[in-house]
Amino acid sequence: MNFTQSEENYIKAIFALSDGTDLGVSTNLLAERMLTKPSSATDMLKKLKEKNLIEYKKYKGCSLTNEGRDVALQILRKHRLWEVFLVQKLNFGWEEVHEVAEQLEHIRSKKLIDKLDALLDYPKFDPHGEPIPDASGKMEAHKKCVLLSELNAGEHGVVVGVEDGSTDFFTFLKHNNIELGVDVILQEVFNYDKSVRILLKNKEVNISHAIASKILIQTIES
Amino acid sequence: MNFTQSEENYIKAIFALSDGTDLGVSTNLLAERMLTKPSSATDMLKKLKEKNLIEYKKYKGCSLTNEGRDVALQILRKHRLWEVFLVQKLNFGWEEVHEVAEQLEHIRSKKLIDKLDALLDYPKFDPHGEPIPDASGKMEAHKKCVLLSELNAGEHGVVVGVEDGSTDFFTFLKHNNIELGVDVILQEVFNYDKSVRILLKNKEVNISHAIASKILIQTIES
């Protein structure tokens, strides 16, 4: 099945809005998310229902069918893989990628996206820490909190804790400006000793694996 | 200025159809190329004229303005860079890339395309041998005929001649199935000795630089 960009965007919005809740998505909420008017949303809901992508009862909101969910996951897969590509291969900053990925996610070619996945070495999370569905739509649980040593190049997050309480450890952190709440971008992992180069407060620092594996990072919600 | 995909496709078609000739492009020819009806083409011509992308007089055909030509060249640049990307980074066959590139060429992001250009190391020609405009719209003369040793990985063409008449040379060619009219894809250039691996008739062969620099290749017209 092929869908228009507009249909895909609505599906994506419904997916995002129904995440968590079991309740349907209201027309007004959807319209607000899509930056359109409720009447436009109603029109689209009728069309999506016709195509069996959503369940929809007048005045009762909508929710994705299994087919609709599959479509949403494939769009998400494309969006997030392109984000990884932009950050890792084209050195975009993680904050610049969304807009371009919004366009790229509509490119229709299964082969393209699967080859891109391979080129990027089958990443499990995008630069914002969001999980990437695999070709069959499965994805890992939402990444909440990881060790700095587990980040991939280009990913970023906020320091939310440590797993070592020694004085020496805190001294190291202090002397390198690493503190709670600081935003960290992992720039490079050196295979040789698994040490990492990170960027924080606009300064670059190299961190040994021993240290990186004691720092807890909260990856940012999309 | 931003243009719709449809406008961009018409501009591209007008550019292609006016290549060579100084005469205007006729409405029927354009419609045929766009797989639409002449009436649709007329409608679009009015719109493009309104936007100063073409000159157009009723019943007299159209031609690109300088501004229109610039737009065409930027689309061409995007199309061809994406083709190089698909072939070199994602291992697409050169015959599969056109359709996907037709979609990718409409992605709007100057930064994206310039970074892609850098990632690909500023290629001058696409996998079909067509020249790639640079960021300012300039491009080299159409590639007509080059030495096998001058091809880049992923490029292909047809053997059209040799620059050595010795028996030993012909013996080598014969024993490696290299003959006039054969389609050759250059797969890899080995920096060590500038030897190349080529694919012809579904077989891979390694060729020394000495040999490759004596074989004339006609790159294929899009």
Add this chain to the structure above:
DNA sequence: ATTAATTGTTAGTCTTGTCTAAAAATTGCT
């Protein structure tokens, strides 16, 4: 140079996705 064939344009319709204005259903309040 007049007519026939071809080419190109206009007029009116259709679809997609949007809008506004008005009407209907639902929810909430007392």
Add this chain to the structure above:
DNA sequence: AGCAATTTTTAGACAAGACTAACAATTAAT
């Protein structure tokens, strides 16, 4: 339960880009 506020849907319109059918301009041929 009944009325008001809110939410949602309907109706009708519009722009983009396409189509068909009909008409107009150009070209070619005798």
